[in-house]
Every structure is written in C-alpha cells, then in structure tokens.
Amino acid sequence: xxxxxxxxxxxxxxxxxEDYASNFGDLHDPLDDHExxxxxxxxxxxxxxxxxxxxxxxxxxxxxxxxxATGTPEAAARTILSQNILGGMCxxxxxxxxxxxxxxxxxxxxxKPVIIGQLxxxxxxxxxxAGVHPFTRAAATGKKVAVVGAxxxxxxxxxRLAMKGHDVDLYDARPKGGGLNEYGIAAYKTVNGFAxxxxxxxxxxGGITLHTGKALGTDLSLxxxxxxxxxxxxxxxxxxxxxxxAEGEDKSGVSDAVDFISDLRQSEDLSSLPVxxxxxxxxxxxxxxxxxxxxxxxxxxxVTILYRRSRAEMPASRFEQDLAASKGxxxxxxxxxxxxTGNGAAQAVEAEYTVSGPDGLKGTGETFTIPADQVLKAIxxxxxxxxxxxxxxxxxxxxxxxxRTSVAGVWAGGDCASGGEDLTVTAVAEGRDAAxxxxxxxxxx
Amino acid sequence: xxxxxxxxxxxxxxxxxxLASAPPTDKEYNVRRAFEAGWGxxxxxTLGEEGPPVVNVNGPRYxxxxxxxxxxxxLNNIELITDRPLEVNLEEMTRVKKDYPDRALIASLMVPVNxxxxxxxxxxxxxxxxxxxxxxxxxPHGMSERGMGSAVGQVPEYVGQVTEWCKKHSDLPVIVKLTxxxxxxxxxxxxxxxxxxxxxxxxxxINSITSVDLDLFAPEPTIDGKGAHGGYCGPAVKPIxxxxxxxxxxxxxxxxxxxSGIGGVTTWRDAAEFMALGAGNVQVCTAxxxxxxxxxxxxxxxxxxxxxxxxxxxxxxxVGRAVPNCSDWQHLNLxxxxxxxxxxxACIKCGRCYAACEDTSHQAITMxxxxxxxxxxxxCVACNLCVNVCPVExxxxxxxxxxxxxxxxxxxxxxxxxxNWTTHPNNPGSCAAE
Ligand SMILES: Cc1cc2nc3c(=O)[nH]c(=O)nc-3n(C[C@H](O)[C@H](O)[C@H](O)COP(=O)(O)OP(=O)(O)OC[C@H]3O[C@@H](n4cnc5c(N)ncnc54)[C@H](O)[C@@H]3O)c2cc1C
Ligand SMILES: Cc1cc2nc3c(=O)[nH]c(=O)nc-3n(C[C@H](O)[C@H](O)[C@H](O)COP(=O)(O)O)c2cc1C
Ligand code: SF4
Ligand code: SF4
Ligand code: SF4
Numbered sequence: 065x066x067x068x069x070x071x072x073x074x075x076x077x078x079x080x081x082e083d084y085a086s087n088f089g090d091l092h093d094p095l096d097d098h099e100x101x102x103x104x105x106x107x108x109x110x111x112x113x114x115x116x117x118x119x120x121x122x123x124x125x126x127x128x129x130x131x132x133a134t135g136t137p138e139a140a141a142r143t144i145l146s147q148n149i150l151g152g153m154c155x156x157x158x159x160x161x162x163x164x165x166x167x168x169x170x171x172x173x174x175x176k177p178v179i180i181g182q183l184x185x186x187x188x189x190x191x192x193x194a195g196v197h198p199f200t201r202a203a204a205t206g207k208k209v210a211v212v213g214a215x216x217x218x219x220x221x222x223x224r225l226a227m228k229g230h231d232v233d234l235y236d237a238r239p240k241g242g243g244l245n246e247y248g249i250a251a252y253k254t255v256n257g258f259a260x261x262x263x264x265x266x267x268x269x270g271g272i273t274l275h276t277g278k279a280l281g282t283d284l285s286l287x288x289x290x291x292x293x294x295x296x297x298x299x300x301x302x303x304x305x306x307x308x309x310a311e312g313e314d315k316s317g318v319s320d321a322v323d324f325i326s327d328l329r330q331s332e333d334l335s336s337l338p339v340x341x342x343x344x345x346x347x348x349x350x351x352x353x354x355x356x357x358x359x360x361x362x363x364x365x366x367v368t369i370l371y372r373r374s375r376a377e378m379p380a381s382r383f384e385q386d387l388a389a390s391k392g393x394x395x396x397x398x399x400x401x402x403x404x405t406g407n408g409a410a411q412a413v414e415a416e417y418t419v420s421g422p423d424g425l426k427g428t429g430e431t432f433t434i435p436a437d438q439v440l441k442a443i444x445x446x447x448x449x450x451x452x453x454x455x456x457x458x459x460x461x462x463x464x465x466x467x468r469t470s471v472a473g474v475w476a477g478g479d480c481a482s483g484g485e486d487l488t489v490t491a492v493a494e495g496r497d498a499a500x501x502x503x504x505x506x507x508x509x
Numbered sequence: 510x511x512x513x514x515x516x517x518x519x520x521x522x523x524x525x526x527x528l529a530s531a532p533p534t535d536k537e538y539n540v541r542r543a544f545e546a547g548w549g550x551x552x553x554x555t556l557g558e559e560g561p562p563v564v565n566v567n568g569p570r571y572x573x574x575x576x577x578x579x580x581x582x583x584l585n586n587i588e589l590i591t592d593r594p595l596e597v598n599l600e601e602m603t604r605v606k607k608d609y610p611d612r613a614l615i616a617s618l619m620v621p622v623n624x625x626x627x628x629x630x631x632x633x634x635x636x637x638x639x640x641x642x643x644x645x646x647x648x649p650h651g652m653s654e655r656g657m658g659s660a661v662g663q664v665p666e667y668v669g670q671v672t673e674w675c676k677k678h679s680d681l682p683v684i685v686k687l688t689x690x691x692x693x694x695x696x697x698x699x700x701x702x703x704x705x706x707x708x709x710x711x712x713x714x715i716n717s718i719t720s721v722d723l724d725l726f727a728p729e730p731t732i733d734g735k736g737a738h739g740g741y742c743g744p745a746v747k748p749i750x751x752x753x754x755x756x757x758x759x760x761x762x763x764x765x766x767x768x769s770g771i772g773g774v775t776t777w778r779d780a781a782e783f784m785a786l787g788a789g790n791v792q793v794c795t796a797x798x799x800x801x802x803x804x805x806x807x808x809x810x811x812x813x814x815x816x817x818x819x820x821x822x823x824x825x826x827x828v829g830r831a832v833p834n835c836s837d838w839q840h841l842n843l844x845x846x847x848x849x850x851x852x853x854x855a856c857i858k859c860g861r862c863y864a865a866c867e868d869t870s871h872q873a874i875t876m877x878x879x880x881x882x883x884x885x886x887x888x889c890v891a892c893n894l895c896v897n898v899c900p901v902e903x904x905x906x907x908x909x910x911x912x913x914x915x916x917x918x919x920x921x922x923x924x925x926x927x928x929n930w931t932t933h934p935n936n937p938g939s940c941a942a943e
Contacts, residue, residue, distance in 0.1 A: 105577040108900050111860030114880065173857040173901065 215243020217478025550613025647713020714740025
C-alpha cells in the first residue's frame, strides 16, 4: 500500500488488501437455516397479501415463506422463480423498503417487516447452489424470437419464451450478458460473480443462444430482425447519460457514474482502480448513492453527494440514504453545481443553493465550494439507439399493455420502455409479460 | 403482595406451586435448587419397589411439537419411574425435608398391585418425614406394560383397592394421581374418593406419538429404528386437563374432593385458571423442564398481583370460583346475541379474519378495495373464529347486542329473558312451553 485516503488527486491502492475484501463483501450476510426459520415464522400468511400486491412480479410471498417455514426451501424457490426468474438477483437488489417490505403488515404493526428479500435469497440460493434448474421447455413451436439486450428484461423475456417452446436469439452489445446486473448494480449487493452465475443458470433452460458484441443499430437492424424472426423484443435499457451542462464538465477527473461503476464491477483487482481523495457525486438516485458509497469503500477520504432538491424528493430511498451516511458519505441537499474548477484536472466544485418555488427550482445566489479531484455525474440515464420506426414517449419507447410498441411484431420492456419504475424487478416483470403476449400472438392461444 | 400460603389437605406450603413428580424432582440436587428458587413443594420422582431399579432407554426419551419461534408447545416422554435405588432416594428425601421444613415434600409411589408391596413401601417412606404420598396411577408407557401406572388408573376397582390399602397402612395424606387415558375421569376419581383418598391430582400424561421420522418411517423419539407411544404434556394438554378438573369439581358426588391441578401449567395465569376450576394447588413439570426453576418467580409475582387486584387475601378465595359457571351446552342462553367488532385502529390489515370467515365460516367479514375489513351484522353468527385467528390481541372483540335491538341476521328483536335449548321450539324433546 503506497497510497492512503489522504493521497491527493486520483490514486489507486488507497487501502490495504484486506480492506478491499471486507469493504466489498456482502451487504447482508446470507441467512443461515436457523435465522431463516425464525424470520419465516413471523409471516402471518396474509389473505390477498399486501406484500404480494407490492411486488412488481407478483411473487406469492406468503406461500414461499410458508414453504421455508416447513422445511422445503427448494419448493419456496420454485414458487419465487415461477414468477420471477431473476428472483435470486431481485432478492439482493430490490429496494424492498419501498416495495414488499414497506407494506408488510408487520411493518405496519411493529415497524419491523418480515425480511422478505433475505428470505427470498435464502430459498433461491439453496436451489441454485444445488445446481438445479427447475423448469423444462414445452414442445418446440418452431417459432423464432429475437431479443435485443441481455439485461433483466431481455433475460426474463427470453427464458419465458424458451419455456414456451420458442427458440430465442439473445443479442447484446456488451461482451457479457446480464445488463446492469453485471455492469451497474453495486458490488456489495451481488458478490462472488453472482450476476454471471445467474445468467449461466438461467440459460440451462435451453433454446436460448446468447450473441454478445452485437448491437442493434450497427450490427443489427430492426427491419432485418423483423424479417428473420417471428417476433422481436427490445430490452436495451438506457445506454445514454444526461449532460451536466455546467462549466468545466470537460476537465479530467469528471466522468459518468455509470462508467465508474461499470469499471469497478468488471475490475479483477479493486486496488488498481483510481479514486479521488475528494469525490463529489452529482445526482440523487440509486446510481448516485452507489457511486458515492463505492468511492468511499475504495478509500476516498471525503465523499459528498450534491442533490439539487430536498431530502424528501430524493429518488434514492431512505434506506439507501442511510446506507450512504453510515459509510461516511455526506449528503448535501438543495444544492446544484455551477462549475467545476481546476487547471486541466478538476480541483473543486462550485455549487449554489436552491429553493423550489411555484416556477420550479431556482438558485438562491449563495454559493459554496467543495474540493473535488473526482466528480461523478449521476443525473440520469437516457434512451440511446432506439430504432427510428418506433414511437418515443417521454424519452422512452412507447408501449401499451404487455409491452406492445407502435410497430406490430415488436415488443419492448425494462428501462427502455415507458411505464413502471426503473428497477430490476420491474424489468423482469415486463420481460415476462411481453413473452406471454408474444407467445399468445404466435400461437393464437 | 398477597399471601400465597396454601393449605392443601393439611399440607402447608408457602405457595401453591409444586413441582410434579418427574425429572425436576428426581434427586436431592434438583429439589434443593428448586426450593431455593422458590417452589412451594415437590412431588418426588416416583419411587418403585426395593431391589434393582428400573432402567431407562439409552437413546432419546422426548419428542416435541413447537409453535412459532420454536416455542415448545407439547412434550412427549417415554421415561420410566426413578432409575435410582430406593435407598438413595429415601435418604435424600429425609435430608431435604429436614432442611426445608416449610416446604411440601410428597412421595410418589408405584409398586405392583398387592397389599404387601404397598405396605412395604409405605413403611419405608413414612420414615423420611415426608408430608404425604401420591399414588402414580398415571404413567401411560413402560410401567403400564408391567401392570402398573395407567394400567391401574384405568380400572376404577384397582384404584379404590390400592387407595384403601394406603389409608390402612399409613396416616399420611393420600393423593391419587389420575390418568387422562380414560373416557370418564369421574369414575377413577370416585373410586379414589370411595377408597378414602384425601385428594386426587390430575392429569398425568396422555398417550401420544408426537411425530414420525419420514426417512426412517418410525415414530419419534426413535430408538434404533423403532418408537413406542409416550406420554404427552406441556401447554398443549392444558385444555384437556382443565376440562377433567372441571368435570370432577362439578360432579355432585365428588364435590369437595380436593384436587391438585396438573397439565400444561406454564404461567401464573394457567395456575389461576386451574384453581378457579377447583384445584387447591397446581403441579408443574414441562414448564420447568423448558425454562428452568426460575419461572416460579413469575408465577408467584403474577398470582399475588392478580389476587391483590381482585382483593383476595387467601388462595382459598380463588379456588373453585369458576365452578358454578361451568355449565352444559343445553343450559347456555340462546337469547344472548353478540357480533364481532373490529377496532380499525388496531387492525393491521392482514386479512386473516376475512379468509377464515369467507372460506370456512359465515361470509360475514367484508373487504374493501383498500383493505378495510368490516363485520356484516346480517351474516355474523358471533362464532369467534375471527377473534381466534387475528394476530393482534384485542383487535376483534365480541359485543353483546342489547335486549330490544334487532339482530340483523335473524331480523328478530333480542329478548332480554334467558331461554335455552331445553325450552326451544326446535327441540323435539322440548320440556317447557306446554
Ligand atoms: C448504478 C445503478 C444501480 C442500480 N441499482 C439498482 C438496485 O439496487 N436495485 C434495482 O432494482 N435496480 C437498480 N438499478 C436499476 C436496474 O439496474 C435497471 O432498472 C435494470 O437493469 C433494467 O433492466 P433492463 O433489462 O431494462 O436494462 P439493462 O440492465 O440496462 O440491460 C440492457 C442491455 O441491453 C444492452 N444494449 C443496450 N443497447 C443495445 C443495443 N443497441 N444493441 C444490443 N444490446 C444493447 C446493454 O448492453 C444491456 O446489456 C440500478 C441502475 C444503475 C444504473
Ligand atoms: C419426562 C417425564 C417423566 C415423568 N415421570 C413421571 C413420574 O415418574 N411419575 C408421575 O406421576 N408423573 C410423571 N410425569 C408426569 C408429570 O408429573 C405431569 O403429570 C405431566 O407432565 C403433566 O404436567 P405438565 O404439563 O406440567 O408437564 C412425567 C412427565 C415427564 C415429562
Ligand atoms: S404482508 Fe408480511 S406477514 Fe403478510 S404475507 Fe406478506 S410477508 Fe407475510
Ligand atoms: S438435555 Fe442434557 S442429558 Fe439430555 S440430551 Fe441434552 S445434554 Fe444430554
Ligand atoms: S385478522 Fe385482525 S388484524 Fe387481520 S385484518 Fe382481520 S381484524 Fe385486521
């Protein structure tokens, strides 16, 4: 270790080797059998359970928890995976505090929900550790479907289609499948290469051929896909990023948070990743929190999140905010960046306080300066490379019902499509539902 | 703090909480510690005849069922009577009684059904200075195969006979411990009374198989691939024990026969319930085996507080207080009408009441789009199932309809006069109204 958190500028190796390992370990230790039984016992097996309604993939939560409680976690896993084939990943990354656990009646009663996410992980881990793939394919239909994007939406769609007996070609521009599971989700939420292992496990269904390094727009065209396949599903996520439009954005040390995270996720050796001594993250979503927390975990001395609106308006949940605070990240609300200063390389961010009034957000005129040798922009991702033929609405591919686009024979789901929150679990639900609709339209069922 | 001193058939103890004859009372070491912890008395682990003691299995002797958080609800055992020599037990009892003169010490006995055997053991036991004897006619496994325990308890004539011998050969108070493995508990109780018993104690354990090992296909606990039925006890048996105690208390020919209540007593409240149904004191086994001797402290503080709140100055004021209210179905007031009421502030919207009523009962709970649960008085028969399945205590209650109001279910005005099945027009054997 030649560097420390106090080394100025961008530097790698700020921590001792063992600190990287412990900093990037599991956010929640997996439940052991005893803990799972105790936790499962707390579920009341509610009628028309609120938790189930809150789950975008409608997992039968009371049923799977009862299956854990009665000593059959493998059956519980089947219950989960039959609704949500990425139930393993969702168990790790879902913001349960704003989904199922928020409405659990024991949250209402005692402020302590049944820990649904962790129980879901317990069950799915048991099944996946045993190497079991619990689904088989229906008789071949002879139909072929192209799925573009091997993120949660595309994977979920492909799996459901394969199960129904269709053959799927799954195309992705990146060298690996998984989408943001592989390139975006915070490292401590999905340790030990889980994202890749889950993709391999999912592919065991058969009938899905993954083609990596194939981008729609350059290597593939929508017209060709339409001609060669019986149906097309687009699950290409949001590949672009918003510009900051602040002076000095071009200085070195300023970059997109998603790229920073993607490098981190793909790194074989975290000690080789440079990180600033003073990091400023701009934005208020999950990406901002993840970038900030992970910079801190890489050894940055000071990390600040600048969010232009109030705490209440912050898209990152309170749990995420508290997680950031617990790692030593400073949260500054109602402040927006005015310029990045420095001589070639970033040295500081000048920011201005804001108030929101009747005609939107306004600067108060009062400014302050935060030292910053690294500035990470996390101000939202945008749709990029959507085929021109499709109607776009609010920056996303317009869809109706189960992912039908404006073009017949083309479906879309996940972050790239309109409707729903930008979450892994929502993408899974949309991919699955589109697959069902594609299946119905191909078979006349 | 109310005075809990109890006089049970002339045997005084500082409180009505005795340890039942079982592993907690198996030896001097345990009993001394139990007395230090505050137990009012012990019934020593059942003694057998002089000579080589019985042997126990060397594998598991307990099986159990559990509730949430693995709370032990029912315990089953295949243990026999004491497996230590009679001489050793008697010496220990003598020493303990000498050191704890204010505590009750009862000898539990089980020997073959002949007068000499009973006379012989009584002669030995009297020398210990113990306060009384309890005749174990209850043990339902092992000993019963040898013609003792419940094999005696199930035949009222034997019960009466042995009781007579015991009264004849000693001056000690005799408590007859009854087995619940019988159709009508009043028969052996009557036999005990007629034989001169000073009291009965009940219940001993219930024949049971707690579970089956689904790999070995054998009952648990499993000994080398086989299992035998055992005796069931703990919280799960309390309702059965309470009913048996009440049957004896209510029986005119048994009225006044002192009862030591046993079976699932776990808290002060359980004890108070047994006493209200006529038990002069209680005996505890499983609760102590689950949580240790210290639980008696909660029993003592809880019962004292309750008695203070009720203004009772002696446990005898509690004993039997609920007996006059133990009735038969045919005498229950059919003009008493109530309806379920849901406290919306307490409700956590789990929907369990709805599922229970909708799927299995009277379709009397409504559920709105936004999960508000309400009672439909025109369907509610006041069965209480919703109260029983609701996870929030006190959230659903039963409210009596005042006489004069209309019961929306029947469309009839609630009458204020008492009327039961015996006089009901639908009763073919209706005896009034003519
Ligand atoms: C940093 C970060 C952290 C997040 N954390 C969480 C979290 O903790 N919990 C949570 O629920 N959600 C989280 N999200 C959101 C979540 O990751 C997304 O909602 C989810 O991945 C969307 O799935 P998708 O399949 O629609 O898109 P993506 O996962 O983005 O997958 C799209 C795939 O399409 C490919 N692709 C793109 N363009 C083309 C093209 N032209 N041709 C071929 N392939 C293409 C991409 O390479 C990619 O593999 C996070 C997002 C980010 C950015
Ligand atoms: C392991 C075990 C051994 C027992 N041994 C005896 C015994 O030797 N003599 C006896 O009269 N009752 C015996 N019993 C029955 C108890 O004294 C008591 O009647 C029964 O357990 C019900 O009370 P509880 O629910 O508080 O446990 C035994 C019970 C258990 C669990
Ligand atoms: S809301 Fe909570 S208690 Fe009810 S079924 Fe869901 S997890 Fe169980
Ligand atoms: S309770 Fe004690 S004697 Fe019984 S099995 Fe456990 S350790 Fe052995
Ligand atoms: S069971 Fe109780 S808590 Fe649950 S919905 Fe009914 S009244 Fe409410």
